[in-house]
Amino acid sequence: MEKIKMTTPLVEMDGDEMTRILWQMIKDELILPFVDLKTEYYDLGLPYRDKTSDQVTVDSANATKKYGVAVKCATITPNVQRMSEYNLHEMWKSPNGTIRAMLDGTVFRTPITIPSIHPAVKFWKKPITIARHAYGDVYRDVELQVNEPGVAKLVFEGESGKKEEVVVHEFKGPGVLMGQHNLDKSIRSFAHSCFQYALSVKQTIWFATKDTISKKYDGRFKAIFEEVFQEYKERFEAAGIEYFYTLIDDAVARVMRSEGGFIWACKNYDGDVMSDMVSTAFGSLAMMTSVLVSPDGKYEYEAAHGTVTRHYYKYLKGEETSTNPMATIFAWSGAFRKRGELDNLPELVNYADQLEAACFDTLNEGLVTKDLVNLMEGITPKALTSLEFLRAIRERLATRLGA
Numbered sequence: 001m002e003k004i005k006m007t008t009p010l011v012e013m014d015g016d017e018m019t020r021i022l023w024q025m026i027k028d029e030l031i032l033p034f035v036d037l038k039t040e041y042y043d044l045g046l047p048y049r050d051k052t053s054d055q056v057t058v059d060s061a062n063a064t065k066k067y068g069v070a071v072k073c074a075t076i077t078p079n080v081q082r083m084s085e086y087n088l089h090e091m092w093k094s095p096n097g098t099i100r101a102m103l104d105g106t107v108f109r110t111p112i113t114i115p116s117i118h119p120a121v122k123f124w125k126k127p128i129t130i131a132r133h134a135y136g137d138v139y140r141d142v143e144l145q146v147n148e149p150g151v152a153k154l155v156f157e158g159e160s161g162k163k164e165e166v167v168v169h170e171f172k173g174p175g176v177l178m179g180q181h182n183l184d185k186s187i188r189s190f191a192h193s194c195f196q197y198a199l200s201v202k203q204t205i206w207f208a209t210k211d212t213i214s215k216k217y218d219g220r221f222k223a224i225f226e227e228v229f230q231e232y233k234e235r236f237e238a239a240g241i242e243y244f245y246t247l248i249d250d251a252v253a254r255v256m257r258s259e260g261g262f263i264w265a266c267k268n269y270d271g272d273v274m275s276d277m278v279s280t281a282f283g284s285l286a287m288m289t290s291v292l293v294s295p296d297g298k299y300e301y302e303a304a305h306g307t308v309t310r311h312y313y314k315y316l317k318g319e320e321t322s323t324n325p326m327a328t329i330f331a332w333s334g335a336f337r338k339r340g341e342l343d344n345l346p347e348l349v350n351y352a353d354q355l356e357a358a359c360f361d362t363l364n365e366g367l368v369t370k371d372l373v374n375l376m377e378g379i380t381p382k383a384l385t386s387l388e389f390l391r392a393i394r395e396r397l398a399t400r401l402g403a
Contacts, residue, residue, distance in 0.1 A: 001403040003036040004351050007343045010335050011063045011300075012039035013095075015073025016046055017307035021315060022325045022386060023073045026332060029390040034351060034401060035336070040067065044095050046076045050088045057095045061102040064300055068342060071335035072099075072302040073328065096302070100134030104186055105294040106193035107132040108263075109275040109304050111282035112289060112326055114363050116376040119260075120281040126261030128278050131197065131205070132271025133190045134292060136182035139268055143178040152177050187221055189295040191228035194265045195243070197293060199235055204242045207265040208251035221267065279304060283375055286324035291334055301334040303327035320385045322370035329359060329393075351401070358397035367392045 014023060031037055042060035049056055064070040076082060077094040100107065110129040113119075146152070152168040168177060198205040207225050209218035222245055229236075229243050236243060246254065248270060255264065266274055279288040288304040304327055311321040333352040340348030363372070366381040369389050373381045384392065397403075 001034070001401060004034060004347050005036050005345070006038040006339065006348065007345065008067060008069075008339060009038040009040045010339055011060060011067050011070035012041045013044045013060050013070060013072040013075075014041065015044055015075040015307065017074075017076065017309055017312035018315060018321065018323050019074040019303065019305075019307045019328060020045060021312070022323060022328055025387060025390055026325060026329055029387075029394045030329065030355060030397060031332065033394070034397070034403065035348075044073070044075050046078065046082070046086050046088070046092075049075075049092055049095070050086065050090070053089070054092045054095075054098070057098045058102070060095075061099045064099070064103060064298055068298050069335050069339045070298075070300040071331050072096075072300055074303050074305060074307045076307055094139070097134075097139050099300060100292055101140075103134075103292060103294040103298055103300065104189045105134050105292040105298070105300070106190050106197070107134050107271065107275075107290060107292050108197055109271075109279070109288055109290045111279055112287040112330060113282060114360065116364070116366075116379045116381075117283040117287075117372065118377060119283070121256055123257055123259060124282070125259040127282065128255065128258075128260045129201075129203070129263045130271050130275040130278055131194045131263050131265040132275060133187070133266065133268045135186040135190075135268065137180050137268040138178070141178045141180040143176065145174075145176050146171055147174050149173060154179065182217070182220075184220070184224065187224045188228060190265075191225045192295045193293050194225075194263065195229060195232040195236075196295075198241060198243070198263055199232065199239055201263075202239050202241055203261065203263050204244075205263040205265055206251055206254075207243070207245050208248040208270070209267055210248050212247060218267075225265075275304060284324065284371055286327050286369075286371060288327055289330045289334060290327070299335070299338050301331040301338075303331055322383060322389075323386045324369040324371050325386060325390060326359060330356065354400040355393075355397055358393050358400055361396045361400075362389070362392045 014020060040063050042056055044057060075095045078088055078091050083091055108129055108131050111127045113127055149172050151170050154166050154168050156164045194205055209221050211218040211222045279285045285305040290302050290304040292300040308323050311323045314321050333355045337349050337352035366379045367384055368381045370383045373383050
């Protein structure tokens with residue numbers, strides 16, 4: 001078959017460790033044989049981020065603003081151990097955090113489900129999408145470790161000269177403290193992204209914080225969401241969907257008793273934790289789509305999981321691995337579909353649809369990576385290496401595309 005043509009490049013953000021290896025394997029097996037691939041490439045692997053003082057991350061985010069659609073591999077956020085392992089000049093911030101802040105977007109994460117893997121929560125019948133705010137809170141906090149008695153204060157000095165001050169705590173001995181913030185502008189963007197997404201998929205949306213305890217911080221989120229929702233209220237009614245607010249502990253209880261099929265909007269940290277809980281309860285973090293959507297319609301698709309370090313060390317020893325590439329494949333398919341929609345390329349949209357269908361064909365035949373074997377019911381699975389799994393998908397994709 002003639003390769004499918006693209007007109008506008010995808011922004012391609014390469015990553016680290018085992019997911020970087022899978023990234024190239026996916027391109028070689030599932031993309032390059034079928035698509036005349038056009039990308040603007042950025043190496044977000046930790047060594048190159050260090051070499052460029054993380055400027056490459058900023059450049060990739062700006063490219064996403066320019067072209068509108070990006071696809072990102074999983075990346076390392078360094079800690080003390082990584083500083084030593086990679087001989088870094090600095091403990092660079094999370095690339096995801098930088099990109100999310102620059103795009104001012106919201107992360108939507110939805111499980112990839114198949115009939116043979118039943119959710120751990122018996123009531124769940126449909127996927128639950130987590131909408132995670134992608135700015136501020138603990139991810140942009142400042143922290144202090146104190147080693148003596150003293151007074152910690154929260155101080156705001158306005159440009160007008162007005163000064164506000166509250167005592168955080170009177171320390172009698174050693175301890176720790178942190179300060180975190182958010183912005184009305186970002187919270188408003190979060191709300192718009194959530195309501196727009198809910199309308200696009202015609203699903204009810206829940207929003208949950210803890211405003212009974214955090215009366216000003218979480219209370220501000222609640223108030224802005226309610227204000228912004230007034231712009232969407234009539235469209236929600238016409239679409240037959242709802243928006244409602246509840247406390248996060250109440251939301252957790254409701255979620256566990258629900259059938260699913262809705263969007264659960266969470267603040268940054270809550271969304272980080274709850275998306276892992278939802279993905280694991282539905283089967284595996286490797287079976288979770290993730291897309292960052294900005295209020296002005298820019299999209300960055302990625303896998304929800306990390307760089308699979310343990311498998312990477314095995315790979316470096318020359319051992320075969322059975323790493324699940326599904327989330328990364330769906331990052332590519334999501335990006336191709338959106339690029340095709342924006343550029344009016346139905347053949348590219350169809351390729352994305354057929355790629356995902358070929359993945360389901362493979363899984364439903366019981367051909368899987370090792371992480372899924374013990375989760376499957378009513379079928380006898382066969383564990384494959386990563387490359388064997390990708391080649392099985394390629395065979396079914398070629399058949400679907402008539403190649």
